[in-house]
Amino acid sequence: MSDKKKFFCIALLIGSVGAMLISWATLSQIQRHLSEKLIVDVTQLGTKIDTQLERYNQLPDVLARDPRLLAPLLTKHKPVSTVGDQFQAVNQLLAQWSQTLGADTMYLIDMNGTTLASSNWQQPDSFVGQNFSYRPYFQQAAKGQNGQYFALGARSDKRGYYFSAPVTINQQPVGVLAIKVDLSLLADIWQYDDIEYAITDRLGIIFYSSESQWLYHSLTPLSDTTKQQIKQSRQYGHVDIATLTQAENLTAFNQQPVIPLHGAAATTSQTYITAQHDMDKAGWYIFGFTPQAKAFEYMGQVLLLFVLIYTLLCIAVHSWWQTYRARIDLANLNSRLERRVSQRTRRLQETNQQLKITLSQYEHSQAELKQTQDELLQAAKLAMLGELSASINHEINQPLAAIRTYAENSRKLLAKQRYDMVSGNIDEIIELNQLITDIIARFKVFARKRNFYQASPRTNVADSIRSSLSLVRNALIKQGVVLRLADFPDNVIINIDAVQFEQVLINLLQNSLQALKNHSEPQVGITLIVHSGRVECRIWDNGPGLSPEQKKQVFLPFYTTKEDGLGLGMTISKRIIDAYHGTLSVSDHPGGGAEFTLSLPLESESKP
Numbered sequence: 001m002s003d004k005k006k007f008f009c010i011a012l013l014i015g016s017v018g019a020m021l022i023s024w025a026t027l028s029q030i031q032r033h034l035s036e037k038l039i040v041d042v043t044q045l046g047t048k049i050d051t052q053l054e055r056y057n058q059l060p061d062v063l064a065r066d067p068r069l070l071a072p073l074l075t076k077h078k079p080v081s082t083v084g085d086q087f088q089a090v091n092q093l094l095a096q097w098s099q100t101l102g103a104d105t106m107y108l109i110d111m112n113g114t115t116l117a118s119s120n121w122q123q124p125d126s127f128v129g130q131n132f133s134y135r136p137y138f139q140q141a142a143k144g145q146n147g148q149y150f151a152l153g154a155r156s157d158k159r160g161y162y163f164s165a166p167v168t169i170n171q172q173p174v175g176v177l178a179i180k181v182d183l184s185l186l187a188d189i190w191q192y193d194d195i196e197y198a199i200t201d202r203l204g205i206i207f208y209s210s211e212s213q214w215l216y217h218s219l220t221p222l223s224d225t226t227k228q229q230i231k232q233s234r235q236y237g238h239v240d241i242a243t244l245t246q247a248e249n250l251t252a253f254n255q256q257p258v259i260p261l262h263g264a265a266a267t268t269s270q271t272y273i274t275a276q277h278d279m280d281k282a283g284w285y286i287f288g289f290t291p292q293a294k295a296f297e298y299m300g301q302v303l304l305l306f307v308l309i310y311t312l313l314c315i316a317v318h319s320w321w322q323t324y325r326a327r328i329d330l331a332n333l334n335s336r337l338e339r340r341v342s343q344r345t346r347r348l349q350e351t352n353q354q355l356k357i358t359l360s361q362y363e364h365s366q367a368e369l370k371q372t373q374d375e376l377l378q379a380a381k382l383a384m385l386g387e388l389s390a391s392i393n394h395e396i397n398q399p400l401a402a403i404r405t406y407a408e409n410s411r412k413l414l415a416k417q418r419y420d421m422v423s424g425n426i427d428e429i430i431e432l433n434q435l436i437t438d439i440i441a442r443f444k445v446f447a448r449k450r451n452f453y454q455a456s457p458r459t460n461v462a463d464s465i466r467s468s469l470s471l472v473r474n475a476l477i478k479q480g481v482v483l484r485l486a487d488f489p490d491n492v493i494i495n496i497d498a499v500q501f502e503q504v505l506i507n508l509l510q511n512s513l514q515a516l517k518n519h520s521e522p523q524v525g526i527t528l529i530v531h532s533g534r535v536e537c538r539i540w541d542n543g544p545g546l547s548p549e550q551k552k553q554v555f556l557p558f559y560t561t562k563e564d565g566l567g568l569g570m571t572i573s574k575r576i577i578d579a580y581h582g583t584l585s586v587s588d589h590p591g592g593g594a595e596f597t598l599s600l601p602l603e604s605e606s607k608p
Contacts, residue, residue: 011314018310019303026302030295031273033341035257038195038275040348042288045197046277047355053161053282056181059101060165061146064177067579068093069108069167072116073175074581090117091128104160104182108167110175113138132178134232137164141176144168148282150207152236158182159207161282196272196289204250204285205230205241211289214261217244219253219287250285258292396436403429458603459498461535462490465526467498468505475513476524484525492528493603494535496580504573504584508539508596511569514562515543515594533602540595551586 063069072087087108094106098119105127107118113133121128132138140147147164160180166173198209203226204219216239222230227241244261247253253274260271272289279286309326406425413422469476469483476483494501509524516522522542529536546554553559557571577584582600589595 015307015310015314019306022306023299023303027295027299030298031258031292034273034290034295035275038273038288038290039277040345041195042197042275042277042286044348046279046286047352049199049284049286050279050281051355051359053181056101056103056163056179057148057281060141060163060177060179063097063106064165064167066093067575069175069177070169071581072108073110073167074169087117091119091121094119095121098179101179103179104158105180107178107180108175109138109178111142111173116175135162137162137178138176140164141166141178142173144171144173150201150282150284198287198289200285200287202283202285203230204253205236206244207236214244217242219243219245220247220249261289400436403433458493459496459501460490461492461494461501461528461537462488464498464501465505465528465537468502468509471502471506472509472513475510479513479516479522481513481516481522481524484523486525486527488528489530492530492535494600495603496582496600500576504576504598505537505539507569507573512539512541512543512594515541515545519543530602535600535602537598537600538595539598540589540591540593542589542591542593545588545592545594546586554586555584 069090072090075087090108094108094117098104098106103119105118105120107115107120107127109115109132113131113135115127115130115132118127120126135149135151137147137149140149141164144166146166147162149162149164150160151162152159160182162178162180164176164178167175167177196210198206198211198214198219200206200219203222205222206214206217206219209215216236218241221243222241230236230241245253245259247256247259253259254276256274258271258273260269262269271292273292273295275288277286277288313323313326406429410422410425413419413425465488512524516524519542525538525540527538527540529538550561555570555574557568559570574584577598577600580600582598585597585599587595587597
């Protein structure tokens, strides 16, 4: 055999072995690189999804405490066909919340699972009247727990993630507030066109994917019992869940970095490099898929490059300089690839750190906002107590001066041994002392801190009106205000805490006094009307009244027309009345000025 043939055979043998080794090494490296990149991408997607869902996680629990949601749950329901019109105010409130928060739908459910009010009550696919007792998120909230759940909409067939929280009275659930979030936002935050992704539940069922033919398929086989349970819950509608792989379970699936997936047709199949990210909060898995064919494409390119270089080396074996240059080029290629990977990793770390800082600043801002609101509410309470204390101080000074006069007179009478008159003076002192005790007791009762939602005793309306007038009597006299009181019965009883009811009355009377400053003939009137099982207490004055714009804003937090006012008095008053299923409204008084109307349910045992 000639030297040329020997060289050719040796070169062919070395080239074949080298091609196999380089193919294996290149394929392994590319698959490892694609897998690492895939892990980074799905982890970033999971972080973004967690951030989006975290916006709504605590909202149901916060909004469920709004007392305006209690009216539909505590009212004896009419037929389902009229439920939507029956609770119009709650429908509008939920629609306003849904628009503000960017939620798909918000709805209120009673303990039987029937929807009483919904933000989409005017739409053809309205939730009003629909029963969702079979949904796990309802069952969790009905037990007093916050719920989270993914499912297809029973009415709209739209994919959504549901958050729920119980609406409670005295820590007992009386209904459920649910928020549906449209998962179309996932398409907006996915930024990679070169890989596919799929989001599954704990069973491995795909409910969201960049590949439409994978939707509502399972990554692993499911038992007939599990399939039947899923159909009963209607979580994914009525579709038949097919299997995409032959893996026994998700653990076995995750242990295979490269796995074939069957398409919609049983005869089609494609092999993918996979990566998984666990979303513990939402109870999901995110899987990333890169076709293995892409790795073979890169391997083919590298192999072609090797064959070309090797052929050139074989043809020009005498030129070692060309061999050296080829090695330098290959080394530079690897170095650039490593620098790009390093730069990408560093950018991801910087982005993650910035996200942590942003979340920390947001939590700090929320804490400061809550603390500020609590301080403003306490300041409003102390301001009212300060105004009342000045009036109480004036009332106490008069009997104290009289006590001193009687005591000094008694000393002189004792010297003259006129014991009968001394005894009379002592009786007067005792009565004045009792008067002071009653005034202080009334002030202490009013100043006592109460809970808005505690069980309240029965309250006599007439007694509360008289008690409130006694606390502002000095202010009325000082301003020369004429008090107009209509005749009203003494046995009208309502279910509201007396102290809170008096707080509302005093706040309204003080606002009237404020409006009557510098008025030549100031008048304040109180009228009590009982009809149709409700009590209306109207407080009016003949001041300048309120403009249409002021009427719209008078009950909003921090709105005030006083120079030193906090703007919380009317807001607190309205929330007190709302908590006891009443209403507080403002209108023009027929004789000029403003008229505030308190409407509360009549206690069943009272007889007007």
